[in-house]
Amino acid sequence: MHYGATIFITDASIQPAELARELEARGFESLWLPEHSHIPVERRSPWPGGAELPKMYYDVYEPFTALAAAAAVTTRLRVATGVCLLVQRDPIQTAKDVATLDRISHGRFLFGVGAGWNAEEMANHGTGDFARRFALLRERVEAMRQIWTRSKAEYHGEHVDFAPIYAWPKPVQKPHPKVHVGGGFPGGARRAAAFGDGWMPIHGRDDLLASLPAFRELVAKQGRDPAALEISIFGMLPDEAALARYRDAGVTRAVFGLPPAPRSELLPLLDRCAELARRVG
Numbered sequence: 001m002h003y004g005a006t007i008f009i010t011d012a013s014i015q016p017a018e019l020a021r022e023l024e025a026r027g028f029e030s031l032w033l034p035e036h037s038h039i040p041v042e043r044r045s046p047w048p049g050g051a052e053l054p055k056m057y058y059d060v061y062e063p064f065t066a067l068a069a070a071a072a073v074t075t076r077l078r079v080a081t082g083v084c085l086l087v088q089r090d091p092i093q094t095a096k097d098v099a100t101l102d103r104i105s106h107g108r109f110l111f112g113v114g115a116g117w118n119a120e121e122m123a124n125h126g127t128g129d130f131a132r133r134f135a136l137l138r139e140r141v142e143a144m145r146q147i148w149t150r151s152k153a154e155y156h157g158e159h160v161d162f163a164p165i166y167a168w169p170k171p172v173q174k175p176h177p178k179v180h181v182g183g184g185f186p187g188g189a190r191r192a193a194a195f196g197d198g199w200m201p202i203h204g205r206d207d208l209l210a211s212l213p214a215f216r217e218l219v220a221k222q223g224r225d226p227a228a229l230e231i232s233i234f235g236m237l238p239d240e241a242a243l244a245r246y247r248d249a250g251v252t253r254a255v256f257g258l259p260p261a262p263r264s265e266l267l268p269l270l271d272r273c274a275e276l277a278r279r280v281g
Contacts, residue, residue: 002249003277004030004255005159005270006082006234008056009066013260016061020070022267024077026134026274031070032082032112032234032255033063040120048205050118056260064097071105079105081227082200082234082255083114087133088125091140091160092167095147099171107172112200112232114182128159134187135159141179147271148176180232185211186218193218198230198252203242212249238272243280 005023009016016033023031038059047053067079079101086094102109115137116122119130127133136159143155147167154164171177181196182188185206192199193217199215201208216226233246235257243254256273258266 001243001280002029002253003160003273004028004032004078004080004232004253005258005273006032006034006114006255007258008034008059008260009061010056010260011040012059012262013056014263014266015069015169016066017069017073018263019266020074020077020079021042022263022270024074026270027277028050028274029253030076030078030080030255031067032080033066034060034082034229035085036060036118036121037062037085037088038121038124039118040124043120045117045119046122055081059260064101067109068101068104071101076108077215078108078110080110080112080180082112082180083116084112084114084117085122086140087115087127087136088122089140091143092147092162092165095144095167096169097232098144098177099148099169102167102171102173102177109171109173109177110180111136111177112180112182114200132159134234138191139193143178145176178230180230182234189215189218192229193222193224196229198232200232200234202235203235203257209245209249212251236239238269238276239279240276243276248278 020031036057063081071079098111115133121196139157139160143160146155148171152164178197180198180200181192182200184201189199218228219229230252231257232253233251234255236254246254
């Protein structure tokens with residue numbers, strides 16, 4: 001099982017290049033950064049994590065820029081979005097952003113995507129009907145795959161529609177970086193089975209061990225090989241028993257959730273997580 005870390009990088013936390021060096025030095029496989037462009041003052045959408053939205057959601061860095069800084073100072077650490085709110089982004093420009101970062105990192109990028117929960121944030125981006133965001137997510141993923149793999153790319157869907165275009169660079173990874181779809185069970189699992197290269201559920205929000213066989217059945221029903229899809233459990237705590245259970249269940253990756261803390265507070269936690277990863281294997 002691989003081990004990664006996710007964190008809301010802010011102006012008050014450890015910075016991305018510094019964190020990336022520390023993660024690589026401790027043997028972590030990947031760094032995953034989330035995305036929120038802004039938080040509307042008149043937000044009505046409830047945060048799935050609880051009653052009060054943490055300040056880090058207001059302050060978080062833009063992920064592609066931060067990941068480029070992380071990639072520039074490392075050689076093995078994989079850099080990843082966890083998750084990119086693709087329903088709020090132009091797919092043609094984002095395809096270029098992904099390909100550029102994949103080239104800068106020499107093929108170390110993992111593309112985690114999600115539809116998000118903040119309807120007011122999405123509306124400010126012109127996303128449209130909140131209830132149809134999952135259909136929009138799928139079409140944007142499909143359109144980006146066309147851009148990454150074809151010299152003349154085109155896509156014609158209900159939500160995304162463009163005539164043939166030239167768009168470079170192409171990613172280093174072939175056919176393209178893996179697309180990891182975020183979300184719980186069963187909705188997120190169904191979307192990952194239908195059009196993802198991996199599934200990214202959050203630890204503690206579902207009975208994931210019970211859901212894993214059902215997820216693999218969903219993949220098989222799509223005519224796909226369940227072994228080909230990665231499973232990355234997000235927001236892990238330094239819990240050795242839980243890590244061992246996920247390892248034994250065939251989970252690909254456990255991603256520790258780190259607080260947006262300065263270096264002095266964060267490094268002891270990194271040491272603890274790294275030691276647990278070594279023991280669990």
